[in-house]
Amino acid sequence: xxxxxxxxxxxxxxxxxxxAFWCNPISGHATLYWYQQILGQxxxxxxxFQNNGVVDDSQLPKDRFSAERLKGVDSTLKIQPAxxxxxxxxxxxxxxxxSGQPQHFGDGTRLSIL
Amino acid sequence: LAKTTQPISxxxxxxxxxxxxxxxxxxxxxxxITWYQQFPSQGPRFIIQGYKTKVTNEVASxxxxxxxxxxxxxxxxxxxxxxxxxxxxxxxxxxTDKLIFGTGTRLQVFP
Numbered sequence: 001x002x003x004x005x006x007x008x009x010x011x012x013x014x015x016x017x018x019x020a021f022w023c024n025p026i027s028g029h030a031t032l033y034w035y036q037q038i039l040g041q042x043x044x045x046x047x048x049f050q051n052n053g054v055v056d057d058s059q060l061p062k063d064r065f066s067a068e069r070l071k072g073v074d075s076t077l078k079i080q081p082a083x084x085x086x087x088x089x090x091x092x093x094x095x096x097x098x099s100g101q102p103q104h105f106g107d108g109t110r111l112s113i114l
Numbered sequence: 115l116a117k118t119t120q121p122i123s124x125x126x127x128x129x130x131x132x133x134x135x136x137x138x139x140x141x142x143x144x145x146x147i148t149w150y151q152q153f154p155s156q157g158p159r160f161i162i163q164g165y166k167t168k169v170t171n172e173v174a175s176x177x178x179x180x181x182x183x184x185x186x187x188x189x190x191x192x193x194x195x196x197x198x199x200x201x202x203x204x205x206x207x208x209x210t211d212k213l214i215f216g217t218g219t220r221l222q223v224f225p
Binding site: 091093 | 145146155156157158159160162201213215216217218
């Protein structure tokens with residue numbers, strides 16, 4: 001099966017600009033996750049969707065970050081305005097519905113803020 | 115969610131068996147133990163998951179003692195391509211599958 005697709009692969013912007021990332025999960029996976037991974041650290045969950053509904057967004061900085069999954073398939077994550085500390089890799093993952101299903105990760109978008 | 119503690123780094127040579135131990139003293143009754151592997155510039159990849167005793171798949175084995183306060187990921191006969199960061203996570207398998215990643219163990223395999 002095709003894996004989780006993310007684009008772009010790399011993005012460089014200046015602080016205070018906006019940026020958007022796109023994720024297409026594995027077909028049939030109801031659950032979608034966005035993670036932020038800062039260099040040298042493990043991934044940190046930003047938001048979790050179950051179909052098109054938000055399950056957990058407790059660690060999403062809602063003043064500048066937003067995410068949507070309108071049709072319950074692909075998803076976008078937006079940052080507006082970006083800050084220097086947002087430099088990181090943004091990972092998308094998906095999993096089948098149900099307990100104990102492993103998460104399948106994309107290769108992420110590396111964001112650099114100048 | 116239970117906090118995990120792993121060694122920051124480990125070194126090994128090709129062909130050796132590598133055992134990475136993870137401590138999770140506050141693991142809850144419903145928590146499962148899951149290990150992920152991450153190569154540079156890639157997302158984490160699921161390796162193995164278990165609840166108690168021993169689990170084995172084509173990639174690794176997971177040993178969990180009776181008190182479940184720790185677990186050991188065993189990689190048989192490692193190769194250079196096993197150089198990666200390995201994450202141990204615990205979480206309630208029956209809830210949202212929310213994963214909390216620590217800093218992981220950086221395994222370096224030498225020829």
